[in-house]
């Protein structure tokens with residue numbers, strides 16, 4: 042039905058076009074001469090060619106309609122494919138019409154003939170209609186065959202199958218290729234438009250500033266519009282009229298206009314710069330707040346380089362481009378309109394000649410803008426990759442140096458920059474091609490203008506001053522249009538950067554901290570109930586499988602097990618960095634999601650494996666996130682508890698010592714103690730220590746542990762550790778292996794069970810003995826699966842930490858057994 046309406050409309054309009062052109066042609070008394078005109082054709086005087094053009098339009102649309110009617114499925118994609126040609130054809134037809142009009146005006150002195158302007162207007166409108174109708178026909182959807190499914194026939198299923206088969210066979214269930222293309226283009230165009238509009242909406246708070254800037258802009262533009270006109274008047278005053286008063290008057294007006302526009306353009310520039318700066322700050326703040334609220338999974342999957350690139354270069358491109366281009370667009374639009382009005386007033390014929398070139402310029406700008414946007418996005422992407430490489434290397438310079446990898450890292454960076462260079466090279470060539478085409482078009486217009494303008498002056502239809510004014514206007518119009526083209530490209534650049542920024546800004550965090558619960562009293566009972574979990578960055582690997590355990594208030598629980606088993610993951614889940622895929626984590630029998638974000642993190646404190654310090658003083662690091670309600674005494678007390686006070690006091694600046702970026706100016710053990718103080722200062726009810734003391738020497742560790750255990754009565758402590766001294770003190774040990782709770786119980790219970798825990802301990806002892814004696818140990822069954830009776834319990838117990846039996850070796854990763862055996866703690870239970 043819709044298809045028929047479109048075809049009928051096309052046929053009707055094309056017929057109307059033919060009929061109207063024929064009537065106007067006959068009305069112009071051309072009919073009498075019809076036969077003779079064909080033989081004695083004169084371009085400037087005969088309109089038979091315009092009539093033939095209407096026949097051609099009719100033929101094109103009629104042919105297309107018939108093709109769509111007969112076989113829409115084949116015809117429609119062809120129509121879509123050739124719509125560019127039709128547009129070019131319409132442009133050519135219009136150009137031909139303009140040239141014809143100019144030639145006719147040369148021949149016919151009196152142009153006040155309604156039929157002539159009617160024919161001119163009708164042909165112009167029909168040129169536009171040709172393209173629109175072509176697009177209309179291109180949007181026709183092929184019809185499906187009429188297969189009825191009639192339940193009464195008793196063969197519904199059969200008919201349905203037939204329908205489905207037919208649809209599959211003829212690809213009717215899938216959208217047509219053209220559908221995809223036009224849908225994609227429309228979607229992109231809409232997205233582009235809405236991105237720019239959304240970007241503009243961020244300037245709303247500066248509405249008043251923008252209005253004042255716009256008034257200043259309007260005043261500047263209007264003033265500048267009149268300058269070429271008065272230049273022409275000065276020349277006419279000097280050369281044609283030779284009138285002293287006339288040319289001094291013109292010069293005075295020009296000087297006043299120039300002074301006024303100088304002032305207003307200064308005001309305009311200042312205001313737009315202010316709007317630009319405010320917009321930039323506004324966008325950065327919005328983006329930063331969105332990034333800061335993202336879930337930890339997002340940071341696992343996104344490179345820091347990409348985020349900083351969005352936050353720095355993309356936001357700058359966005360705000361600078363939009364403010365600058367808004368300014369340029371408004372200024373040049375006002376100027377272009379003003380120039381065109383005055384140009385028409387000076388000489389309509391010359392103006393029409395100028396206008397013929399505008400569609401050409403627009404097409405070139407459109408093609409170039411599209412390509413340039415693609416390239417600028419590629420440049421930004423390749424730059425982000427290079428930034429990632431640089432950032433990764435610079436943030437781990439010690440590792441790079443320890444592997445003597447500087448040259449290779451530099452080469453890698455250069456490699457990435459080379460990719461950027463290649464894209465920039467393409468950009469440069471594209472720009473070059475555009476400049477050549479543009480200049481060529483400008484030159485052509487100039488030559489035609491001078492030739493035709495000279496002709497008008499020589500035939501007394503234009504004064505020399507007006508010709509000069511016109512040429513100046515034409516140059517100014519060229520500049521204004523060029524700036525408008527640049528606006529388009531600039532806006533596309535801003536839209537490209539904005540799309541990426543908005544994408545990040547609009548990202549909804551997978552975990553939202555919407556909990557509001559803030560009970561006055563928390564006991565600190567932690568419970569894992571059938572918790573299963575996969576990391577968002579690796580959704581196909583199940584890291585925890587049905588993990589269930591409970592930590593009662595006041596209990597110290599040690600999480601042990603082979604590396605990669607999932608111990609730190611448990612800690613991360615209690616911290617609500619991620620949400621379990623299934624099951625729940627409860628604090629005092631209430632899911633942790635229900636607690637207020639700030640409240641939860643005050644009650645549950647964590648010290649990580651590699652604690653991060655900020656480039657601030659030690660005091661500020663300890664008081665992190667507590668600045669408003671934290672006295673120096675509290676900071677000191679926390680430092681004493683964490684066994685950090687002594688070393689801090691020995692530093693020249695004490696608590697005001699700057700720790701450097703990520704705490705690089707202090708040792709690993711000192712860093713850990715400051716991090717422990719940072720956790721203890723908030724007096725948490727649950728303390729999570731994820732290998733938090735691994736970098737401490739044995740004595741420091743002992744003292745920190747004393748502080749923790751001595752001061753955290755009735756507090757729950759979950760400790761991930763490899764050192765036996767740490768593990769052994771726990772009330773309960775939970776062995777996590779391959780994401781499941783393999784065993785749990787006290788140290789001795791687990792040894793007695795002779796399971797994984799005992800095996801891990803036994804394996805360690807075995808390797809220790811071999812290291813010491815180079816002889817097989819005295820074990821009845823050295824096999825790791827051997828009975829627990831084969832492991833002498835005594836030595837293990839003797840390994841339990843005691844400050845007295847420690848060697849003086851305070852290396853962070855070694856312990857000494859009573860027999861002087863040294864073994865790696867890092868691999869102790871692995």
Ligand SMILES: Nc1ncnc2c1ncn2[C@@H]1O[C@H](COP(=O)(O)OP(=O)(O)OP(=O)(O)O)[C@@H](O)[C@H]1O
Nearest residue numbers: 341576578579584603604605606607608609610611
């Ligand atoms: N952010 C992450 N994204 C994806 N996978 C991760 C992430 N963090 C850890 N994993 C994976 O999850 C599994 C468990 O890691 P987890 O850090 O919990 O182990 P662990 O028992 O604490 O090990 P270790 O004793 O070596 O610290 C490992 O296979 C690890 O590769």
